[in-house]
Amino acid sequence: MDIKTNKKGANVDIKKKENVDFFHQVVDCQYACPAHTPVPEYIRLIAQGKYTEAYMINWQSNVFPGILGRTCDRPCEPACRRGRLDDSEEPVAICRLKRVAADNKDEISTLLPDIPKEKNGKRIALIGGGPASLTVARDLAPLGYDITLFDEQTKGGGMIRSQIPSFRLPDEVLDEEVNYVLDMGISTHFNKRVDSLKAVLDDDYDAVFIGTGAPKGRDLDLPGRTEGEANIHIGVEWLANVAFKHTDAIGKKVIVLGGGNTAMDCCRTALRLGGEQVTVTVRSPFATMKASPWEIEDAQHEGIPILDNHVPKEFIIKDGKLTAMRFEKVKAEFDDQGNRSLVPLDEPPVIIECDDVLIAVGQSNSFPWIERDIGIAFNKWDMPKVNRTTFATTLPNVFVGGDAAFGPENVITAVAHGHQAAISIDLHCQGQDIKQRPAPDVTLLSQKMGVHEWSYDSQVSNDDRNIVPLMELQEALKNLNNEVELGFDEKRAISEAARCLNCDMQTVFTEKKCIECDACVDVCPTKVLTMTSKEADEQILRNKLTVPAKNLEQPLYVSGDLATGRVMVKDEDLCLHCGLCAERCPTAAWDLQQFTYNEATACDNLAHKAD
Amino acid sequence: MTYLRPDFRHPDAPTNDLGYTSKDYEGALSTLCAGCGHDSISAALIQACFEMSIEPHQVAKISGIGCSSKTPTYFLGNSHGFNSVHGRMPSVTTGANLANRDLKYVGVSGDGDSASIGLGQFAHVVRRNLNMLYIVENNGCYGLTKGQMSATTDIDSVNKSGMVNEHQPIDLVNLALELGATFVARSFSGDKEQLVPLMKAAMSHRGFAFIDVVSPCVTFNNNAGSKKSYDFVREHNEATSALDFVPMKDEITTTYEQGSSQEVTLHDGSVIHLTKAIKGFDPCDRRAAIKAIKDHNERGEILTGLLYVDTDPTDLHDMYGTSCKPLNSLKEDVLCPGNATLQSINESFR
Ligand SMILES: Cc1cc2nc3c(=O)[nH]c(=O)nc-3n(C[C@H](O)[C@H](O)[C@H](O)COP(=O)(O)OP(=O)(O)OC[C@H]3O[C@@H](n4cnc5c(N)ncnc54)[C@H](O)[C@@H]3O)c2cc1C
Ligand SMILES: Cc1ncc(C[n+]2csc(CCOP(=O)(O)OP(=O)(O)O)c2C)c(N)n1
Ligand code: SF4
Ligand code: SF4
Ligand code: SF4
Ligand SMILES: [Mg+2]
Numbered sequence: 001m002d003i004k005t006n007k008k009g010a011n012v013d014i015k016k017k018e019n020v021d022f023f024h025q026v027v028d029c030q031y032a033c034p035a036h037t038p039v040p041e042y043i044r045l046i047a048q049g050k051y052t053e054a055y056m057i058n059w060q061s062n063v064f065p066g067i068l069g070r071t072c073d074r075p076c077e078p079a080c081r082r083g084r085l086d087d088s089e090e091p092v093a094i095c096r097l098k099r100v101a102a103d104n105k106d107e108i109s110t111l112l113p114d115i116p117k118e119k120n121g122k123r124i125a126l127i128g129g130g131p132a133s134l135t136v137a138r139d140l141a142p143l144g145y146d147i148t149l150f151d152e153q154t155k156g157g158g159m160i161r162s163q164i165p166s167f168r169l170p171d172e173v174l175d176e177e178v179n180y181v182l183d184m185g186i187s188t189h190f191n192k193r194v195d196s197l198k199a200v201l202d203d204d205y206d207a208v209f210i211g212t213g214a215p216k217g218r219d220l221d222l223p224g225r226t227e228g229e230a231n232i233h234i235g236v237e238w239l240a241n242v243a244f245k246h247t248d249a250i251g252k253k254v255i256v257l258g259g260g261n262t263a264m265d266c267c268r269t270a271l272r273l274g275g276e277q278v279t280v281t282v283r284s285p286f287a288t289m290k291a292s293p294w295e296i297e298d299a300q301h302e303g304i305p306i307l308d309n310h311v312p313k314e315f316i317i318k319d320g321k322l323t324a325m326r327f328e329k330v331k332a333e334f335d336d337q338g339n340r341s342l343v344p345l346d347e348p349p350v351i352i353e354c355d356d357v358l359i360a361v362g363q364s365n366s367f368p369w370i371e372r373d374i375g376i377a378f379n380k381w382d383m384p385k386v387n388r389t390t391f392a393t394t395l396p397n398v399f400v401g402g403d404a405a406f407g408p409e410n411v412i413t414a415v416a417h418g419h420q421a422a423i424s425i426d427l428h429c430q431g432q433d434i435k436q437r438p439a440p441d442v443t444l445l446s447q448k449m450g451v452h453e454w455s456y457d458s459q460v461s462n463d464d465r466n467i468v469p470l471m472e473l474q475e476a477l478k479n480l481n482n483e484v485e486l487g488f489d490e491k492r493a494i495s496e497a498a499r500c501l502n503c504d505m506q507t508v509f510t511e512k513k514c515i516e517c518d519a520c521v522d523v524c525p526t527k528v529l530t531m532t533s534k535e536a537d538e539q540i541l542r543n544k545l546t547v548p549a550k551n552l553e554q555p556l557y558v559s560g561d562l563a564t565g566r567v568m569v570k571d572e573d574l575c576l577h578c579g580l581c582a583e584r585c586p587t588a589a590w591d592l593q594q595f596t597y598n599e600a601t602a603c604d605n606l607a608h609k610a611d
Numbered sequence: 612m613t614y615l616r617p618d619f620r621h622p623d624a625p626t627n628d629l630g631y632t633s634k635d636y637e638g639a640l641s642t643l644c645a646g647c648g649h650d651s652i653s654a655a656l657i658q659a660c661f662e663m664s665i666e667p668h669q670v671a672k673i674s675g676i677g678c679s680s681k682t683p684t685y686f687l688g689n690s691h692g693f694n695s696v697h698g699r700m701p702s703v704t705t706g707a708n709l710a711n712r713d714l715k716y717v718g719v720s721g722d723g724d725s726a727s728i729g730l731g732q733f734a735h736v737v738r739r740n741l742n743m744l745y746i747v748e749n750n751g752c753y754g755l756t757k758g759q760m761s762a763t764t765d766i767d768s769v770n771k772s773g774m775v776n777e778h779q780p781i782d783l784v785n786l787a788l789e790l791g792a793t794f795v796a797r798s799f800s801g802d803k804e805q806l807v808p809l810m811k812a813a814m815s816h817r818g819f820a821f822i823d824v825v826s827p828c829v830t831f832n833n834n835a836g837s838k839k840s841y842d843f844v845r846e847h848n849e850a851t852s853a854l855d856f857v858p859m860k861d862e863i864t865t866t867y868e869q870g871s872s873q874e875v876t877l878h879d880g881s882v883i884h885l886t887k888a889i890k891g892f893d894p895c896d897r898r899a900a901i902k903a904i905k906d907h908n909e910r911g912e913i914l915t916g917l918l919y920v921d922t923d924p925t926d927l928h929d930m931y932g933t934s935c936k937p938l939n940s941l942k943e944d945v946l947c948p949g950n951a952t953l954q955s956i957n958e959s960f961r
Contacts (some may be wrong), residue, residue, distance in 0.1 A: 086622045452614040460617035515841050517646040517829060518801060522654035526621045547621045564845065578617050586646025586829045 014444040023595040032079035034416035036599040037061040040504045047497035054101035066173040069099030073410040090465040100493040113142035120144035122429040125205040130158020132402025133211035135418025139602040141184035152193035162240040207425045214403040218362040224315030228322035235360030251355020252276040258360035259289035266358040272480045281310040324353045391421040422602040438600035458579040461498040511559045513589035520581035526574045628664040638688035648800035648826030653686040659810040675700040679721035679748035698729025701736035711937035716743035723753040726762035737790040742926040744813045750828035751839035758831025769836025793924035794820035808856035818924035851916035852885040
């Protein structure tokens, strides 16, 4: 970042984009969240037992707090500052705290936005009923849009319903949060596959949103594939069949091919449907598996072996029936450019017996139902060209979001896309320029309440990350619907919430007030403050700080000139937001100010306030 | 609400030769007024001891009474300490030092503690050349008792309530030089680049090392008209030289400009490297130092830096030929050498 542009003057002008961007980046978790959920704010509310308010903050920004509190890919957690504090520190369990809010909230129906009886005269079609489409519906219905949703499944929720097994996400939680949206007067057409976009467009909708996901599971064309067909299943199709109760059993010996999250759900589901020897095989080394570490951990906890460096070569068929699979063992080697190749080892092939095989080696998009001559341009991967900011296609009234836009991602990304697409649809329907994006709602307010008194709990807890208690293993495996994770109890929730460093409590500096007494520099526990001579080159400045600022992803806060001509420099990387700098400053040149950042959505502030 | 220091420190915080980080040299969180110069001096001591890899248990902190004398609680929390009586830090330190010469003694006092009630004790510890670092945290007032003028308040200095000081101030630096101190320096709490190497050199000096540190009292003596305020000191401070301290075990790697620099090798082999700001100033010339201080004083300037050092001093233990081992390590056979020895001692008095 240009150190000249991130200078903070006496009165930080929070309307300036450069200042908003700076402070936004300091709140690591919120910044990393695709939907920019105000994480520290809801964590503080949980610590105070204000679960309903914590839930509603989440609901406003991510629409599915109960679902996400159990299943989110949680990009916020690797970003969490707590994880950088020292080698043994782990991030705050942000995701599972969200579940605490969802599990303990009161009835929220009265807090939901009112849906106008009188519609605004604009009709919107949503194709697909996954989280992306539902977010668009949630954001537009309160504004009076007339919304019609089509999905080929029997119920809403998309892949959250068809793929995420019920031992990770109970149906009641899913139904509750999907229904908050559908009950906003959305006309739903389930069991209705859209076979022609042209036909939908011919119905004169003012805008169409495509949220059809990445529904196709990849296949593996190996010898024996056709002969073994009856016992070889595509993972996502098989999971959907289980979810919709078309499948309720599997053979005793099961091989799951693949190292992603789908493979983890497949193997754990198989274990609950009669699988006794379930084995996961991965082509590459264990360390490079795509699945989230916690999903791998959960599968291993259930006793499922994961064999890495095993490349599948053949489905072995005897008497017209699948009996085993042949694998070749490999090792990963890297060339000068760092490109990986899997080199076969000089070892005999590995034969693993099996009754069934689940193929979980990736998903892809497919749009056979979009006519190629109606004005929607496609790219070289045969995907519609979609604008990354507006989610518009080359046809002005057609928008795409979620997995359908740029390939498979996750629920929170689908939600974030949905919010942006809803803004575009609203602007489009109101005849405005969709490129003029609404600014986020931001405030910056001092939190000083008195001597040694801040509005927030500035003490930094030493607790280790709390572990989510699990249902006893045997009990958990008995029934597909037994939720494995029990969630945090109140004691754990409070301990976990206290681990949050309140990174939205920003240190704000007023150089005119500073008398250069060194008190802040001396007291700062992590030594992130330095008063030093000015430096035009940021790298030189970073190197000469008390502890050199090595994390280039974190900005430097550089003040204007002090009386001696020096500047105050703060490396944001490891600030604990403990407030001691402000506490020890005789002139209040440092102050702790809460930065609130609410990403704009089409339906800002329509929900009713709790209490 | 809290007022507690978190336990976390920077994961890249450097370690010293003992494997310690500066956290191992910290003390309790200060209860002095926010912005007090004394806290910066504590921070400088932490830095100096950390960088010199001093074992914390090899240090004894002794103080009198005052805000300054409270500070040993706020640094070197793993060291020995004795918070004594007003103005009596020198005698307590003398006793401790005679009993155990192996410890490093850091005496912390204030201008009230040393120049008023303790002036007699100060004078005698100087002339005895007790091996210690003696710091006066000089704010020109009695901070702890709410800012009354002290014996070091400068002439014409105006206090917070508008009163002008008409008494002659005592300059402890000059007094120390007159009384034969073997290491004398003045510094400013707001200048750690100067203060930290001075502290290191002073702790390596075998003999009495005195540092008068101008340390603004942010609450009672930081007003316009005060001559010990942050602004006044910054404007009127002239350093004899910039200095580097190179411990005995390290090789000198920096190259210094010829002519304007001087090296002073201390008794233990460590080197103070001076890059002179004042032409011809020689820190080994006691008379010249006294003159330079007076000249600056007349011009209303504060001369800081290393003012005088005697590189081969005789400390109190040398003078008295005391036990070279700490008394607590002496066994019964040494402490009670037997009847024959007693007889021969008695004989020598006949
Ligand atoms: C096994 C598995 C486990 C997963 N686990 C997680 C997890 O734990 N956490 C996480 O964040 N993400 C997870 N994901 C990813 C996540 O489910 C998706 O990223 C997310 O659901 C995408 O949302 P979407 O709204 O874009 O589309 P989808 O959820 O895929 O919804 C698309 C909907 O469109 C319908 N549809 C498609 N074509 C048509 C058509 N022509 N006509 C009518 N309807 C149509 C489909 O039936 C479907 O209901 C998982 C994915 C899989 C495969
Ligand atoms: C015997 C005795 N006399 C008087 C006092 C009152 N008293 C407490 S601190 C102090 C002066 C402290 O001044 P200084 O040493 O400059 O310390 P500062 O607080 O300024 O750092 C006095 C007179 C006392 N505590 N004991
Ligand atoms: S809040 Fe202030 S004192 Fe605390 S870690 Fe951040 S910069 Fe340092
Ligand atoms: S404590 Fe306040 S006045 Fe002192 S240096 Fe820090 S910001 Fe400046
Ligand atoms: S009264 Fe003065 S000397 Fe005492 S703590 Fe406060 S600022 Fe420091
Ligand atoms: Mg004083």
